[in-house]
Amino acid sequence: MADDVGGGKPSNTGGAGHDAVDSADSASATDSTDTDSTDFADPAGPVDPLLRVRNLTKHYPITEGLLAREVGRVRAVDGIDFEVRRGETVGLVGESGCGKSTAATSLLRLEEPTAGEVRFEGEEVTEYDAAELKRFRRRAQMVFQDPTSSFDPRMTIGESVAEPLVVHGMTDGERRERIVRGVLERVGLSADDADRYPHELSGGQKQRVGLARGLVVDPSLVVADEPVSALDVSIQAEILSLLDDVQEAFGLGVLLISHDLAVVREVCDRVAVMYLGEIVETAPTDELFEDPQHPYTRALLGSIPRPDPHRRGSAVELTGDVPDPSDPPAGCRFHTRCPEVIQPDGYEFEQSVWRGVMDLRVRLRSGRFDDAVVRETAAEADGVPAAELSPERVAAAVREEFDLPAELGDDDAERVLSDAMSALVDGEVETARERLAESFGTVCETVDPPLDATPAGHEAACHLHGEPTEPGAAPDEGRAD
Numbered sequence: 134m135a136d137d138v139g140g141g142k143p144s145n146t147g148g149a150g151h152d153a154v155d156s157a158d159s160a161s162a163t164d165s166t167d168t169d170s171t172d173f174a175d176p177a178g179p180v181d182p183l184l185r186v187r188n189l190t191k192h193y194p195i196t197e198g199l200l201a202r203e204v205g206r207v208r209a210v211d212g213i214d215f216e217v218r219r220g221e222t223v224g225l226v227g228e229s230g231c232g233k234s235t236a237a238t239s240l241l242r243l244e245e246p247t248a249g250e251v252r253f254e255g256e257e258v259t260e261y262d263a264a265e266l267k268r269f270r271r272r273a274q275m276v277f278q279d280p281t282s283s284f285d286p287r288m289t290i291g292e293s294v295a296e297p298l299v300v301h302g303m304t305d306g307e308r309r310e311r312i313v314r315g316v317l318e319r320v321g322l323s324a325d326d327a328d329r330y331p332h333e334l335s336g337g338q339k340q341r342v343g344l345a346r347g348l349v350v351d352p353s354l355v356v357a358d359e360p361v362s363a364l365d366v367s368i369q370a371e372i373l374s375l376l377d378d379v380q381e382a383f384g385l386g387v388l389l390i391s392h393d394l395a396v397v398r399e400v401c402d403r404v405a406v407m408y409l410g411e412i413v414e415t416a417p418t419d420e421l422f423e424d425p426q427h428p429y430t431r432a433l434l435g436s437i438p439r440p441d442p443h444r445r446g447s448a449v450e451l452t453g454d455v456p457d458p459s460d461p462p463a464g465c466r467f468h469t470r471c472p473e474v475i476q477p478d479g480y481e482f483e484q485s486v487w488r489g490v491m492d493l494r495v496r497l498r499s500g501r502f503d504d505a506v507v508r509e510t511a512a513e514a515d516g517v518p519a520a521e522l523s524p525e526r527v528a529a530a531v532r533e534e535f536d537l538p539a540e541l542g543d544d545d546a547e548r549v550l551s552d553a554m555s556a557l558v559d560g561e562v563e564t565a566r567e568r569l570a571e572s573f574g575t576v577c578e579t580v581d582p583p584l585d586a587t588p589a590g591h592e593a594a595c596h597l598h599g600e601p602t603e604p605g606a607a608p609d610e611g612r613a614d
């Protein structure tokens with residue numbers, strides 16, 4: 134792991150830098166000598182990062198009918214920026230479905246991005262033709278979560294690891310074998326493992342082979358997508374340590390995709406946190422763990438067991454599903470789940486109660502509020518037919534459903550909520566929705582917060598902006614308009 138986020142390791146200390154690919158079509162391929170030298174000089178100069186992503190966007194059209202008319206878009210990745218420097222490991226982290234894997238496949242052009250720039254070693258990847266793309270695919274390798282599925286069971290490990298060398302034009306079989314055996318040893322396997330078959334290896338050994346196959350063509354960037362999530366916890370540590378070792382030894386830039394912040398903490402220099410297609414916080418790893426600025430990051434951190442119970446984020450519980458990326462919420466995309474969603478001016482809520490009110494509002498807005506279900510549940514609990522429930526009992530059942538107390542501590546707020554409850558009991562869902570919306574609006578649902586500097590020194594996209602733990606804190610001036 135690089136200890137300086139701003140810089141990378143200047144050179145490799147030997148490794149797959151071996152005698153690299155003798156690719157006929159590659160002007161940049163290192164030569165065919167058997168020395169262990171590899172030049173990691175940056176063609177773009179020392180200032181440019183190895184990889185720079187700007188406004189990367191990947192939308193999938195939703196089509197309908199025989200003519201495949203576009204009726205919507207799944208906004209899997211929605212304009213993200215980040216960089217990976219030489220000798221640096223960057224984590225892209227978020228829940229399943231947040232778009233992090235799509236970001237990886239799009240930047241590698243395993244699928245075409247909808248928009249954005251991807252500069253690699255100073256060149257624009259999105260403008261590469263087929264030959265340039267082939268060279269790029271040697272320099273930027275992907276390591277997948279489940280190596281088993283990418284092995285042909287009829288091929289030996291040696292043949293599998295050598296495959297990328299063949300694809301990139303190395304015709305000398307003896308040389309291929311020498312390289313393969315060398316790289317197997319570099320990932321902690323034996324050279325003799327080249328003669329074994331995938332079914333003879335454990336999960337951890339297979340992931341080592343997966344890494345060997347990525348390294349064998351002497352890349353400068355490795356994109357590792359959940360490289361340890363399919364492994365036992367005891368093996369995970371070994372593979373992460375290996376990733377760290379080879380990153381250092383080979384002078385690689387590594388982009389590590391993971392849903393697991395604990396994994397990211399092990400090996401990453403910097404972290405970008407993704408939520409619903411957007412990056413919501415980015416920071417050096419230690420800083421992110423010490424002083425998270427975004428409520429989503431705090432919630433993710435809160436789900437990691439930690440030795441110090443007083444540390445911030447340890448008690449935050451994140452509920453609800455990630456919203457549909459074809460219809461992301463307006464304003465801050467996290468407002469439908471955010472435990473710290475900003476309260477409207479003029480009321481005094483306990484934050485958890487305010488979250489309950491927002492949950493009710495979100496449900497009403499989505500059209501998924503079903504008063505019949507609420508009545509049935511209450512009737513079953515009371516052992517009476519639903520038709521015999523009093524209006525007061527139905528209103529109480531709605532409050533129970535959203536963890537709202539029988540009465541709010543704030544009289545003005547209670548009046549608004551009571552009005553809405555009365556409307557709901559009368560089946561007037563739209564009236565209830567409007568009553569709550571007009572009185573309980575929050576900046577979080579109307580204004581999309583930009584990724585901006587915070588007092589902690591790194592960037593986050595949140596209206597709280599540095600006053601993270603105070604429920605109801607007003608947005609910073611100038612942020613909410």
Ligand code: SF4
Nearest residue numbers: 465468471577595596
């Ligand atoms: S802007 Fe509002 S909803 Fe979004 S993370 Fe910040 S407090 Fe939560």
